[in-house]
Amino acid sequence: MLESLLPYYERELGHLRELSGEFARRYPKIAGRLQLEGDQCEDPHTERLIEAFAFLTARVHKKLDDDYPEVATSFLDVMYPHYLQPMPAATVVQFECDAQRPEIGKRYRIERGQQVLAPAIQGVNCKFRSVYPVDLYPLQLQEARLELTSGSPYLRSLAPDAAAVLTLKLQTQGGVLLNAIDLQSLRFFLDGEPALMHLLYELLLSSVLRVQVGDGSEDPARTRMLAADSLQAVGFGADEGMLEYDERSFLGYRLLSEYFSYPDKFLFIDLLNLAPLVARLQGDTLLLRIQLRDYPDSERHHRLQSQLQPAHLKLGCTPLINLFTQPGEPIRVTHQKSSYPVLADARKQQAYEVVQIRRVVRVEKSGDGDSSEEVPPFYATRHGSGQAPRFYWHATREPSVRQGDRGTDMALHLVDLQFDAVRPAGEVLSLDLLCCNRDLPEQIPFGGSQATQRTDFQLPGHSVVKRVRLLRKPGASQRSPLGRAVQWRLISHLSLNYMSIVDSGREALQEMLTLYNLGDAAANVRQIQGIVGIRSEPAVQRVNGRHFSGFVRGTEITLTLDADYYVGGSVYLFASLLERFFALYCAPNSFTRLRVRTVQRDEEVAAWPARAGEALVI
Structure with a gap:
């Protein structure tokens, strides 16, 4: 604030000196009493008065200029109350349970919103809250391997229509039987080299045929199949937000803010519907074989196949955000x-x-x-x-x-x-x-894979959790620009509200995304620039109800992206974000259906079913 006042002060002081010089030339006798000569003043008391007056008028001038952003800020407070709030620092942690505790013999839940304390910085323990609920089981991922069926006769006989199989072997701890731990679902955090983890994310959500669940035995009676939709993306739901939005704020804007501020929040995948299958299994081993429809012959896919290890799929994780009441x-x-x-x-x-x-x-x-x-x-x-x-x-x-x-x-x-x-x-x-805690979380020590107890967080009131490991270094808080920049952002927001971000071309969509790139991060700017084209056409979808069937009108959107702009990121995750945003942004009693193409392949690389708001149209 003081830095912005300085130019006003210098401008007012220069103007007063210029006027005092003119005053001295016109009225030399009066100016002599004040010891004014040209633009100089020999009397220190008069000089201090001039400087003090310049300071006061500078404040008035600045206040007049600030009145315009104040009106814009008031509009934003009413229409978009989330927009001017800071985006606090975020991170990801892993809760490690004590397998010797009797409570961990079955599912132990840590609810969303639990307070987690960071190590003290400058005498202050930064307070975080958990974004997702976490289910802890006495389970450990022992093995993770990705194999092509063409190189394994056994896998080819097991899944003749699959190109590759991702095998995950989990084992219970403390001698607990698998069918006694109330295993309902598993949530994996993809933790590793970003390029490979984004590739794995895309494979698990777009290329899965089915998931075989068993205990490693050859007995068909102890092997069951789950449909591909048992694997679900995490982070897009209304109850999975990092920020507190009231009813006036649009859920789609929250998704944009969180993606551009902390995309790791979305690198979670759920495996659902396990309870009835696991109840039939014996022993202490759970074997998952995720059968993949396609596995392209590319350098990245080969690296993922050769480098995948259990540490890349972590259990018991959640994002944290530095928010507290x-x-x-x-x-x-x-x-x-x-x-x-x-x-x-x-x-x-x-x-x-x-x-x-x-x-x-x-x-x-x-x-x-x-x-x-x-x-x-x-x-x-x-x-x-x-x-x-x-x-x-x-x-x-x-x-x-x-x-x-x-x-x-x-x-x-x-x-x-x-x-x-x-x-x-x-x-x-x-x-x-x-x-x-402002920017204090930036100073929290981070040990990465070499983390020690000194860098661990604390979870008060949960003795079952023996350790809270920090998996990502907390970044800086991000803030919307204040001052005159506010009014231009308000104008952009209001104008986009009365335009179709699809029919108006990629410029309108890019403008909307830019409004929520608060930190103006270069990687985010590049992803926004990677939108090459967007077009839409009317679509009709059949809707089946319990007592009726009918048709609903909607919009089919074709989005073209340049994959070169997403190096280190993910075309699929970015398109998934836009798919949810379009569905939330569309008119009532309508739907959107997104298809994505890339410049490099000139073919459809991803498609989503029709969606209206948060629900799929079926």
Whole structure:
């Protein structure tokens, strides 16, 4: 903030010196009393007055300029309340259970939203919350291998229509029998070289014929088949978000924010419907044979085949995000102020950043005791309900003025229904905040594969978990640009809302994606530029209900991508994101169906069934 004030100050000071020189030439006698000569002033007191006046007028000038972004910010608060909130640091951890504990003899669940503590940095333990629920089993992946059926007569006889088979061998720990652990599903995190893990992700979600489930014996009675759709992508559901979005925010925008900020969140795959099959198995071994329809003859596919190992498919993992609730410092309202800084911890301001004000409560003391009443936000839909409150609150967000701090600070303003400032003296405001630890998570030690107990996180209240291993180094928090950039982003958002991002060509789609590339990361920019073309045409899909059948109109979208722009990433994952986004973005009582082509192959490389919102059209 101070850096942005400096140009205004220098401009005002230069203007005053220029005017003082002209004043001295016109009125030399008066100027002599002030010791003004040209654009110089020999009197230090007069010089300080000029500098002080330049500083004050610079603040006024800057405030006038900032009024325009303030209006845009208010619009965003109402229509897109998520947009100006910081995107906190994120990471991925693995929970390792203690197989000797009696609770781990069967499924042990760690619910979504559990608080996880990082090692102390500058005397502060960064607080994270789990994004996905985690089911822990006394299971360990012992073997993972990928084989071509052409090189194995046994696999060819087992799956004559498969090109390759991914074999996963899991074994129980502590002498527990497989059919006693209540195994319902397995969630794998693909952890390894990004190019190979993205390839494995694509194979498991687009090329699977079926999954054979058994215990390694040759007895057909103890072998069952699962359909290909038992393997499901993770991270696209409304209950799988990293961020807290209210009902005003569109789910599709959340997916864009999370993908461009932390794509590793999506590198999870579920294997479902295991319970009835595993109940029939004996012993302590679970053998999964995932049969693949295609396995192209390429350098990347050969590397995946030769380098795949059990460490690449980890169990018991979840993303974490640096978000937590915390009561704010109480605000004592006085008649001297119209705005008040919002602080999570006044003693360690550099370690806490307010992401969202969840609730403001007015506490008033009287002879009959304390009374409290919730203060509604000004930008809300409560103005016509019941008795009008005495005042409302609204908040502004500004870049931090502290040296080297890339974060933001918030201020709370009290206004009446006409948006005039009010000063209800003698009251105390209690705040409920959603916070992050600014950029402190960047300093958390990370040991990678050589991680030690010193770098481990802690999971309070779960003694079953003996270790919380950090699998990814937490990155920096990302923030939307403030100031004048806000109004242009608002205009882009509003204009895109009244356009079809499909019918308007790739430029409209690229503009929408760019709005959510908050960090302006080069890799994300390149992926957005990799969209070569998009076209749509009307489509009709048959819908079968319990008591009726019918047809629904929708849109079939063909997306063309340049695979060279996704080196180190994944065409398939990027297209999966857009497939979900299109389905959420489409009109009610309609659907979208996406097909993807690449410039290099000039053929369809992926296709998804018709989807309306979050549901497939069947």
